[in-house]
Amino acid sequence: MIPAAGRGVRLGPGAPKALRALSGTPMLVRAVRAMTASRAVSLVVVVAPPDGEAEVRSLLDDFPLAGDRTEVVVVPGGATRQESVSLGLKALPDDVGTVLVHDAARPLVPVDTVDSVVAAVRAGHPAVVPALPLADTVKQVAPRDAADATAPETVTGTPERALLRAVQTPQGFDRRTLDAAHATFETAAREGDGATDDAGMVERLGVPVVVVPGHEEAFKVTRPLDLVLAEAVIARRRANDGF
Ligand SMILES: Nc1ccn([C@@H]2O[C@H](COP(=O)(O)OP(=O)(O)OP(=O)(O)O)[C@@H](O)[C@H]2O)c(=O)n1
Numbered sequence: 001m002i003p004a005a006g007r008g009v010r011l012g013p014g015a016p017k018a019l020r021a022l023s024g025t026p027m028l029v030r031a032v033r034a035m036t037a038s039r040a041v042s043l044v045v046v047v048a049p050p051d052g053e054a055e056v057r058s059l060l061d062d063f064p065l066a067g068d069r070t071e072v073v074v075v076p077g078g079a080t081r082q083e084s085v086s087l088g089l090k091a092l093p094d095d096v097g098t099v100l101v102h103d104a105a106r107p108l109v110p111v112d113t114v115d116s117v118v119a120a121v122r123a124g125h126p127a128v129v130p131a132l133p134l135a136d137t138v139k140q141v142a143p144r145d146a147a148d149a150t151a152p153e154t155v156t157g158t159p160e161r162a163l164l165r166a167v168q169t170p171q172g173f174d175r176r177t178l179d180a181a182h183a184t185f186e187t188a189a190r191e192g193d194g195a196t197d198d199a200g201m202v203e204r205l206g207v208p209v210v211v212v213p214g215h216e217e218a219f220k221v222t223r224p225l226d227l228v229l230a231e232a233v234i235a236r237r238r239a240n241d242g243f
């Protein structure tokens, strides 16, 4: 499943992020191709911006996606990522047993990363995330005082970096586990206590989540500089192997 219903506020003004082009090809199309590059993927559910379903369908018709073996369906998304994924889950046929949830905003994930997530789920892990060690030291800060939003934040701690991971997508799940997590935390999301990733909800259920190595090229296009990096990765791939 590819949640693609976000606006891309941090990227700045323009079309919804997933519909913006990288070297002439929309990010969403690149994300769909990245997933269908895996032989494990036989169905892609794209979760479109609620007001952009028709535009997404026509975009996916305009660009070649995958061979005959992969079906692509489009459903409308919601106000948060969690809500969009919940809506996508409801569109899955009953016989789907393994689900990968992949951000449209990570259009350059290599197929080896997708396949290693799939392999770990198939090995019996109900929830799998690709992740990388951190380059920066991370500080925890106290919540800002609403009365003085300009005051410097106060550091309350320094988590041990060697035990931290930056988590990417696709995240892979046993379908029943992911369904249960979304069903359990639907209300929490409506009340503003939603999760920023799907594995976070599975953790709250008390189900173990395991990590497989992520990849630098699976970064999330979030801010304007990420567009520069993505274009550079695409250029390097073209130069290296005509991708
Ligand atoms: N209501 C939402 C919000 C986000 N997403 C998707 O979740 C992924 C990761 O989210 P993020 O990078 O935060 O995208 P945006 O929400 O678009 O970014 P921003 O917060 O800058 O607006 C993206 O593929 C985005 O389209 C979604 O399907 N539905």
Ligand SMILES: C[C@](O)(CO)[C@H](O)COP(=O)(O)O
Pocket (backbone or CB within 6 Å): 081, 103, 166, 167, 168, 169, 196, 197, 198, 220
């Ligand atoms: C799912 C995710 O990409 C894992 O790193 C991330 O949590 C999405 O967060 P965002 O707030 O939607 O950028």
